[in-house]
Amino acid sequence: MIHAAEAIKRICLEAGADDVGLVDIDRKSLQQEREGILHVYPLARSVISIVVANNRESLQSPARYVANEEYHHTGDRIASVAREILRRLNTLGIRGVVVNKGWPMAVNRIPAKIWDVSHKIMAVEAGLGHMGLNRLVLHPRMGGFIALDSILVDGVFDAYDLPLAKSPCINCNLCAAVCPTGAITKNQPFNFLACLTHTYRDNFIGFHNWVEAMVTSQDMAEYRSHFDDRETALMWQSLMFRMTYRCSYCMAVCPAGEDLTASYHQNKKLHVERILKPLKDRKEPVCVTAGSKAEAKAKSNPNKEVRIVTGLGRISPKIDSGLQS
Numbered sequence: 001m002i003h004a005a006e007a008i009k010r011i012c013l014e015a016g017a018d019d020v021g022l023v024d025i026d027r028k029s030l031q032q033e034r035e036g037i038l039h040v041y042p043l044a045r046s047v048i049s050i051v052v053a054n055n056r057e058s059l060q061s062p063a064r065y066v067a068n069e070e071y072h073h074t075g076d077r078i079a080s081v082a083r084e085i086l087r088r089l090n091t092l093g094i095r096g097v098v099v100n101k102g103w104p105m106a107v108n109r110i111p112a113k114i115w116d117v118s119h120k121i122m123a124v125e126a127g128l129g130h131m132g133l134n135r136l137v138l139h140p141r142m143g144g145f146i147a148l149d150s151i152l153v154d155g156v157f158d159a160y161d162l163p164l165a166k167s168p169c170i171n172c173n174l175c176a177a178v179c180p181t182g183a184i185t186k187n188q189p190f191n192f193l194a195c196l197t198h199t200y201r202d203n204f205i206g207f208h209n210w211v212e213a214m215v216t217s218q219d220m221a222e223y224r225s226h227f228d229d230r231e232t233a234l235m236w237q238s239l240m241f242r243m244t245y246r247c248s249y250c251m252a253v254c255p256a257g258e259d260l261t262a263s264y265h266q267n268k269k270l271h272v273e274r275i276l277k278p279l280k281d282r283k284e285p286v287c288v289t290a291g292s293k294a295e296a297k298a299k300s301n302p303n304k305e306v307r308i309v310t311g312l313g314r315i316s317p318k319i320d321s322g323l324q325s
């Protein structure tokens with residue numbers, strides 16, 4: 001049976017998605033993604049890509065614990081919305097699987113890819129936006145302030161979406177300007193290791209380093225040379241509550257999307273003063289590996305305290321040596 005795309009989309013919006021697009025998994029542009037999709041759900045025929053908006057101002061706050069709470073809540077909400085959509089589709093005879101929006105992932109696969117379905121690629125194929133210079137999917141209205149999720153279903157639809165003709169990225173370069181690790185630069189590919197080493201410090205990489213520091217340190221002074229008391233507190237918080245993202249500034253400053261671009265163009269200076277500057281000037285440690293371009297970048301901002309860490313290298317030398325620039 002072929003289902004009406006319009007009716008499926010209506011169900012998604014009524015269940016709480018802020019936007020939705022439909023993708024057939026046989027299209028040529030998804031050939032590399034098929035294996036991952038079929039690993040998660042061997043009966044998949046289509047992907048329903050959904051978007052849920054974040055509260056923008058919470059993500060822009062210099063109080064980063066406020067931004068973190070927003071990430072986690074929007075993540076929970078999109079996971080619930082996706083499950084609600086699937087329950088409703090079940091009543092039409094459509095079966096499927098909701099893919100995790102992010103964590104938990106197949107972290108035991110490192111150094112191989114730890115996720116199976118790239119929500120960004122699905123969202124682009126579903127016509128929900130394009131990846132901007134910051135490598136985030138920018139929605140034409142909501143910009144980058146969105147969470148993404150994908151529902152893999154066995155149903156076939158009478159119409160599918162295609163990528164948008166135009167990218168919402170306005171090439172303002174603010175994401176590159178605010179990035180404390182230099183992961184985003186105009187003429188080079190996104191340096192995911194630079195981003196990962198800093199933003200994910202209180203995630204699995206830092207955790208490995210933390211265990212190592214505890215096992216190998218002879219006394220507290222040596223332990224504190226690896227993890228000072230602030231870092232121990234952040235690790236405790238990530239383990240006790242939920243992971244602390246140390247950065248995400250590239251999302252906070254991005255003026256893409258109708259909701260924001262017009263006001264940005266009206267007063268660029270105000271946008272920079274109010275949103276970019278407090279993040280750029282924020283006094284904080286920036287975690288980098290020794291000798292990396294990220295180290296040089298972090299050192300160039302006097303407001304940042306450069307923290308040399310082991311990074312992923314100790315856990316997965318293969319990734320570090322193969323990809324670090």
Ligand code: B12
Nearest residue numbers: 101115118119134135136137147148190192195196245248
């Ligand atoms: C892996 C990952 C990361 C990695 C790599 C980012 C990346 N660009 O791929 C790191 C840790 C750096 C990261 C950081 C962040 N992420 Co993230 N991340 C993911 C994840 C799990 C997969 C992304 C993906 O598909 N990448 C592959 C392709 C599409 O990305 P790409 O840029 O074209 O290619 C790069 C990677 O492939 C990378 N790469 C190559 N080989 C390898 C090997 C390994 C092991 C890794 C890790 C990466 C890697 O290098 C390529 C060149 O840059 C998704 C969830 C999901 N399951 O889809 C969330 C996701 C992309 N993240 C998201 C967010 C919000 C963030 C952060 C803001 C942190 C946060 N608060 O959550 C930062 C922003 C950094 C940035 N500017 O991209 C959102 C993005 C929403 C949006 N509007 O687009 C997603 C979709 C989660 C969600 N469900 O909403 N993330």
Ligand code: SF4
Nearest residue numbers: 179183195247248250
């Ligand atoms: S999350 Fe931070 S370090 Fe990573 S790309 Fe964005 S601004 Fe750069």
Ligand code: SF4
Nearest residue numbers: 132169170173175254
């Ligand atoms: S901050 Fe500017 S350059 Fe960067 S992704 Fe957003 S619109 Fe594009």
